[in-house]
Amino acid sequence: xxxxxxxxxxxxxxxxxxxxxxxxxxxxxxxxxxxxxxxxxxxxxxxxxxxxxxxxxxxxxxxxxxxxxxxxxxxxxxxxxxxxxxxxxxxxxxxxxxxxxxxxxxxxxxxxxx
Numbered sequence: 001x002x003x004x005x006x007x008x009x010x011x012x013x014x015x016x017x018x019x020x021x022x023x024x025x026x027x028x029x030x031x032x033x034x035x036x037x038x039x040x041x042x043x044x045x046x047x048x049x050x051x052x053x054x055x056x057x058x059x060x061x062x063x064x065x066x067x068x069x070x071x072x073x074x075x076x077x078x079x080x081x082x083x084x085x086x087x088x089x090x091x092x093x094x095x096x097x098x099x100x101x102x103x104x105x106x107x108x109x110x111x112x113x114x
Contacts, residue, residue: 033076035105037090038112039066045113047091048074054087054100065093076105 039045045066049057066072084106090098090113103111 033105034073034109035076036071036073036110037066038071038110039068040112040114041092042068043092043094043096044068045072045090046093049089049091050086051100052083052086054102057089 037045037048046062048060048062050060051057060074060076062072062074085102085104087100088103088111089100092098098113
């Protein structure tokens with residue numbers, strides 16, 4: 001198994017489709033911003049971190065690991081007053097971390113990890 005060394009962000013045209021189960025399990029307020037992470041690696045994602053300045057990392061709460069070749073939905077609470085452009089990196093269950101990349105969450109609701 002190869003360990004992912006790079007985080008590659010791809011921009012999706014279509015929005016993510018939510019299942020009824022995920023809607024009922026994760027009710028959100030109207031102002032909450034949702035985004036999807038598609039894990040195309042062979043290692044489960046265990047952490048998602050963001051930093052507006054690229055130094056002060058804040059973890060997103062994820063209910064469970066995002067398995068290889070699966071999608072996970074994350075909620076960014078109320079984004080009012082937050083900068084949409086943030087640095088992003090992910091941690092994997094094998095202890096490795098991706099490189100950080102700048103990402104615009106408001107313009108691109110789907111992040112693809114290769």
